[in-house]
Each structure stands twice: as structure tokens, then as C-alpha cells.
Amino acid sequence: MEALPVIWFVLIAVLWLGYLFLEGFDLGVGVLMKLFTRDEKERRVLLNSIGPVWDGNEVWLLTAGGATFAAFPLWYASLFSALYLPLTLALLALIFRAVAIEYRGKGYSDAWRSFWTNAMAIGSGVAAFCVGAMLAVTTTGYPLDANGDNTGGPFAWLHPYAILGGLGVLGFSVLHGLYFLTLKTDGDVRHRARAAAVRFGPVLLLPLVGWALLVQSQNGKTVGWLLIGAAAALAAAAWVNLARGAEKRAFVCQGLFLLAGVASIFTNVFPVVMPSTLDPAFDLTVYNASSSTYTLTIMAVVAAIGLPVVLAYQIWSYRVFRRRISTAHIPEPHVIPVAIRGAQP
């Protein structure tokens, strides 16, 4: 039975797509909290635009990781151990970022707030970069031995491809964050976000396009060319729509661009999930890295039931919080009254 590993390969691609689409914009918004905002109110507009949803978005990454473990344990083991350093950095970045979101508003001093703003921005940026780098070496190869272990030392990942992929996801996230802000915010923030997205859009997408073309040149499947063509057209359509002020249509095009781009990368590498640069015989493929048919079947049933339910309630949650936020909606920071702060017992 060879269909199941392929189904799971597609499912994992879908999970990554979901992750990049959803957390893409909240990582971007995180970076923009530092780069884009002019005052404290604006920073809080950005933070609260993703406030109710960011944690649910991040679970897409955990699920992609968990599903890779369940469906392709050998891929999971090789990928995560080979990328030990960048993953450690990504984890540290995600930790700081998560804590920043919850704790930033719980202190009163400017130093406290600016510390957590930096943690948010740097954490988001580093996480986006490391995730991109990780995905890139998955597609371009790694010095794996017969056991699937990295033989290239701790810095084998620090390859131009990985940097290209890292910049690709970082650039995409920042742009995606700007698109998101045009949809979710109002007032000055919304208009400046639109202007910035129009102005910097082409530059921010450049590394991602470069990565897709690189993978394409290494594999050269016809369907890959079609997808890249579609991706380029959709990115252009998103840009044009945004310039005209059609924010929703622009965001949809941007999402479809991501779909086509991710699809081009995943179809091009298929069936190899992690190529070895030492010997093609050591390549990890969907067939030799997968779990047993029994496990894949059970997981497929669970995913078939679970994923639509997750999508349904996540869409509902976006609907509940669909209104735009502007600086006028942001309440004054809540300071605990001195009278009840209490003495030490």
C-alpha cells in the first residue's frame, strides 16, 4: 500500500501551509511591532490584532512536528537532529515571543514594555528565519549518512540555501503581516500598512521566489513550472489589488500565492523528503521514512475527523474577532491601585 505515505506527505504539506499562512502574519506583525509602529498605542493595536488567535496559529507548527513524528519518524529524527542549532534558536525565539505577548502589558515601566517589544520583534523574526532555513535544507539536501545522521558538524545548516530559505520566510512573513494589518486594523495604521506593503512587497518576496526557482532548477518538473508561474501571477495580483485598495481580495491572492509556492516546492522534491548530499542512496523518501500502514491508517482517520473540526472552530474564532481595531479601541493600561498592592506577609 503506497498511497498512504503519499497522502501523509500531502497532509504534512497542508499543515506547513496552514502554519505559514496563519503564523506567517502573526510573526510578521511581531516584527512590525518594532519596525513599523510610531507610539505605544500603535504597538498595542498590532499586538491586539493577533491577541486572540496567535496561540491557535502556533499549534499548526506543533501539529506539523507531531504529524511528522507519527507519519515519518525517520524524517522527524533526521531533520530535527540535523538542524539542532537552528531549531534551538527557533525554540528560544518562540518562547520569548509567546511570553512577550502575555506579559508585556503586565508591567508599567517603559523599560519593561520596550524589553518585551524587542523580545516580540526579535523572537518573531528569528523564528520565521529559522523555520524557513529548516524547510529549505529539507528541500535542498544535507550531508546525511546511511543511518540518516548529520555528518557535517553543527554548522552544516549554515549554507546559502538555508539562508535564502530563512530570508524567504522572513520576508514573506513581514509582507503577510502588513497585508493582515490592512484587513484587521483601521485608521492610520491601516493606511500606512497598505502603503508599506505596496512599496516593499516586491523586495520582500524576492528571496522566497529565489528559493522556489532554486528548487525548481534542481528538480525541473513541468508541474513545478506551472505552479511557480501561478504563484508569480498571484503575487502580482495581490500587489495590484492592494494598490487599488481591494484589501480582502489582496489578502486572498496572497494566501493563494503561498499555496502555489508551497505546492511548487513540495511537488518538486516529491518523493524525497530529505536528500542526502553524500549519496542519493541515503535519501529519505516518503516511502523509506514512513510509519507502518497500520499507524498511517489510524492517523489518517484521526486527521480526517480532527482537521475539519479544527478548521471549523478556528474560522469561527476569526469571525468572532473580525472587527477592525484602531488606536481608539485600545483602553488605558490597567495599573493595579497602590492601596491594594498589599504589604509582604
Added chain:
Amino acid sequence: MIGRWQFGITTVYHFWMVPLTIGLGLLVLVFQTLWMRTGKERYLRGTKFWGKLYLINFIMGVATGIVQEFQFGMAWSEYSRFVGDVFGAPLAMEALLAFFLESTFLGLWIFGWDRLSKRLHLAVLYGAVIGSWVSAYFIIVANSWMQHPVGVELIDGRPRMVDAWAVFTNETALAAFSHAIFGSVAVGAAFLLGIAWYHLWRRRVDGIDTVDATGRVVVGEAPDVPGRDKEDYHVWWRSLRLGAWVGLVAFAGVAVTGDIQAKIMFEQQPMKMASAEAACEDTTDFSVLSIGDISSNDCDDVFHLLEVPGLLSYLANGDLHTEVEGVSTLIPQYQEAYGTHLPGAEYLGDRAGAEIDYQPLMIVTYWGFRIMITFGILAALGAAYALWATRKGTVPASKRLTRLALWGIAAPFIANSAGWIFTEMGRQPFVVAPNPTGVDGVFLFTQAAISPGVSAGEMLFSLIALTSVYGALMVVELKLLMKYSRGGVAAAMPELAETRKKPEVHSDDDVLSFAY
């Protein structure tokens, strides 16, 4: 070795946040449900106050949980390759069926106060709390498979899942899950008890509440301090009594499930239990205090100073006279069944062919087991005492007792950590312990499980980085918890401290009811 320290530190740390999330989540749910049913202000305030502390803690559980999902592959790639066919499934299910539920619905709860109907807003909290309980189930299923592998066959040297039902109803998992849930609820209960005690005490020393000639409370109010009205008293009084009663029930649950678990463990991992007892020779007696040098891990150095005759036999078998096998008896059995040396495989590097020591670190298992039980009992005694001491409606005006109540919050935390360390360290030298009645060959030594492609330097870097970041964040979390605990209800409810009038009709122009 560095890898083991890292796994130990990150997991124990994560397991400080988790029980509080599970236990306190349940109690916040109780408050909001009571508010829904009675409409009383005190329950709304309780929901907001405890909910605030719940969230401060929750985020740290999230942040440290991400590491857990990935570190199997990062530091333990041989382990991941060996167990992936069966171990990955509960992990993936945890993410798909529990984490999404927990995180999405908690987001809805935090920001949904004025966006959702009262009923729906309560329902999303149910969703989030159920999510965290379901996640505990799946991760314990995964862990229990390491303790007691079931439902697999060995194909090409790796276990393959053949019976998912057996994996997900593993009796080890069911016992451990109920034990961990009760343990977590005990943590939440002690948290309520300690902090509510503090606030009742503050109301007394601030002269708000007084007692009459018979010692009964006379509830007062301080109109000039936000939130210090009569209703405030009821928030803390309800919290204290709830915490104390739930603490007692949870302790009973912990004791019963712990006993079941111990009996299972004597069968499944006799070495773990023998070393928990520092029982070198076969015996029926439970050691209360052992002297000698347990830390040497050498049986010749251990003397039992005080023993309860028959108790060990009772713990293991339910009677007083069946001998429990000691470490010295077990070692030859293990050597015969699972070999004396690691295989000479190339990927093991300089660990290839190393001799295996089947005896866990006795000082850790022996004391871990006793610390767990002692602090569990202390927490229960504290709860019982609190019920008695507050029978007249408030706490004594004693500073020392208040300190004790606050420090008492630590007791179930310590018990939980000690229990976790005990069960993990007691499994050594295995990462996947053999199932005595299972398929031959389904076990893995910890030494053979770590990532061959990751250098010691990388491990050391991540160990130092993670440990120092965790340490720093721990300080921040504790400070925030203390700040918001001291602040009382008004710290979590800006509307109590402000004169701002709430508009009657909600429109999209309102400021957010909650914003970061």
C-alpha cells in the same frame, strides 16, 4: 549525559506549569459555572481573579511545551527512529485534538467577555480546560508506552503498532493519568487555599473584617480601597473552602491511584520499586528511614534503620507476607533477559559495547518516592487544618500561619516533581522499559537513544541556553504571580477600580473589554 540533564530539566520545569494549568483551570471553571448558575458577583470576581493567575501561568506552559514537542527528534533521534511508529501517534493526536482546542478556545475566552453570550463564553472555557485534560491523557499514553510497551510487534528491529486500542488503554497509562490529574488538582487547590488565606488575613489585619466575642467573623468593608467591599470577603471565603475541600478530595484520589499504580509498577518494573525501597535483598518490610550511603548506589552500604513489617508487601501485593524481590535478586535476572553490554553498533560511538548498570540511582528513587509521599500528605494535612481553623468564618490573624499557608502552595508542586523524577529516573537505564509479559526485544537503553549526529558542544549550548532562559522566566513568572495575587480582585478587574461607566449598548466603537 548532557542530553539527559537537558531532558530532565526542561521536562520537570514544564511540569511545574502543567499541573497548575490543569488544576487551576478546573477551579476557574467551577467559579464561572457558579456565576452562570447563581449570577452572584462573588463568583464573577473569583473567575476574573483566578483566571488572571491561570493565564500568567498558562503562557509559560505553552512556551516550554513547544520544546517538548521537538526535543525527541533533536536530542533523541535514535529513540525517535526506534519508537516513532507508535510513540508519534499520541503526540500528533495531542497537538491535533488537544492543543488546538486549548489554545483557540482560550483565546476566545480571554478576549470574548463582551463578544460572546454568557453561555457561550462559559462553553469556550469548558473547551479550553477539556483540551488541557485531553492533552494530559495523550502525553501520558506516550510516556506510559515508554514505561510499559504494549500493542506492538517487532519488525526489522523496530516496534510496529499492531493494536492501537492496547496502546491507548494501557493500564499503566490509565493509572498514571488519573494519578497525574488528581496530583494536578491538588496543586490548583493548594494555590487557591494559600492565596485566599492571605487575602482573608489581609482583611483582618487591615481592620476590615473583625471577630465577635465567640470568634465568629464580622464582615466589614473599606469603601476607600477599590474592591475591598463585603462581596470581596465572599470571594476569598469561597475560594478558601473550595481549595481546602478539593485539596482533600484530590489527596484521596492521589492516594488511591498511587496505590494502584504502585502495584502495577511492582509487576512491570520491579527494579524501579526495589530501588525506591533501597531494598537490596528480598523483603516484605517498608523502609521508613535508611542510613548508610545510599548515594554510593552500593547495596553493601545500605542499612534500614526503621522498617514497617509487611507494609512493602502490602503495597506491592495487597498482603503482608509475599516477599518483594530486591535489587540483588533482580540484577542477574535483568542481565540474563536483556544482556550485559550495549551492542557494538557504529552509531553508538564510544558508548558501543559499554557495560549496563541495571540499578537506578537509589538516592534519587528512594528519596524521590518518599518526598512525593511526604509532601502529598503535608498538603492534605494543611487542607484539613485550614478547614478546622476557618470554621468560624475567617482565618486567624496570625502572620506565621499566613506564611505557612502561602508556603504550603509549594507542597503539592514538590510532590508532583518528586513523583515525576522518581518514575523517570526509576526507569533507568532504559528509555523504553521492557514489558515482562510483552514482545521480546521491545526495549531501548537510554544510552543508545541519543542523537548520533549531534555533538556534545551543541547539547551543552542548548542546555545552558534553555536552562538560563527558563530560570530567568521563572523569576518573571513568580514576580507577576505575586504581584497579581497581592493586587486581589481589583488587579484583575479594572472596572472595580475605575469609575468609568459601562455603556448600556455595545457597539463597535467601544474600547476593548480586554486588551494586552
